[in-house]
Amino acid sequence: MSRLFLGNNGHKEAVQLAKLDQTRMPLFKALVDYVKEEVMPFHTPGHKQGKGAPAGFFDFIGLNALAVDLTEITELDDLHEPRGVIKEAQELAADLYGADRSFFLINGTTGGIYAMILTVCGPGDKIIVPRNAHRSVVGGIILSGGVPVFVEPVIDEELGIVMGVTYDAVEQALRSHPDAQAVLLLNPTYYGVATNIKEIVELVHQYDIPVLVDEAHGPHLHFCDALPMSALAAGADMCAQSTHKILGAMSQCSLLHVRAGRINIQRLKAMLRLVQTTSPNYLLLASLDAARAQMAAEGPRLIQKTVALARTIRKQINEIPGLVCFGEEKLNRPGMYSMDPTKVTVTVKGIGLSGSEVEYLLRHKYKIQVELADLYNVLFIISLGDGLREARTLVGA
């Protein structure tokens, strides 16, 4: 039986639901205060706020970035046992996203996925995962000694793209493997395709096991009704989101959100300690704090604007003979319950070129870099950093 539902996806006014003072950036402020105090650093990192940095590097990167490259001194807290500004910053993130706990990740969603899997899966334990899972899922399973039970996602032969897993496929896996310890879902895929996550989460919970979600491409879902439902809104137990991929944080910065109940938080914290450095980069951590505050202040407006821009780009690309930018006409099919229009996938086979050839042309003739290219497609990520100029340049090329 195929179960497909469209309609109200359950979003709430995310920002209005936050209870804490979301204008605060405790971690970022602590860094700035430390720099302003002109403390003499007899601590790591060895470049001592840029003074010992290689000259050419210093000139390009700039004083401020190196001045806040600090270490875990008392007022800057401890990522692995936070009691001060990192604790506060994480609480603000949890408050904004409606999570019971949120954790800052500085080894990307990769680190979050490792920690999530290691938390629920030990040697010999089964975990149900999509066959198109990211390599970090495979890595997490290897590290845990767990046993993957793969669920085949739907494949769109025409586009040559892997879509989501269906409710039926997950149900079949659960029936065949009632001893599975968890299910991991992808929400949405790299190409922005989302399955009916809410219904699948409810199904998995009937087996009283947790749902982990690789939400690397979904840190913005929470802020806009036009986007697929977020993992937390769907009732998932844990999710890891690449804040750096889609929102304003720096590369490597992700968030791990937890819904209390099925997750052993102490074990999760121990696993995060296992997979993350003891020398977290404070510039990265502060960028997570600032990205959260930015979304609290302006998230709905920025994401709505991004969605509108992406829709305009899609429409204009679809008017170009030979190019196809798949969209909502594909909805309501198995494995494709909803989609994120800001992932602009352009199928280029109609112009007789491969995705990689188009990538090369765009890069070297038009100075445009795509996010990824495959045999038939190129993928452009439209984010809050894009505007009309970028849209015009892209469509013009």
Ligand SMILES: Cc1ncc(COP(=O)(O)O)c(C=O)c1O
């Ligand atoms: C689907 C998916 N999951 C996880 C990751 C890992 O995310 P990160 O680069 O933040 O470690 C990626 C990265 O591309 C991804 O595409």
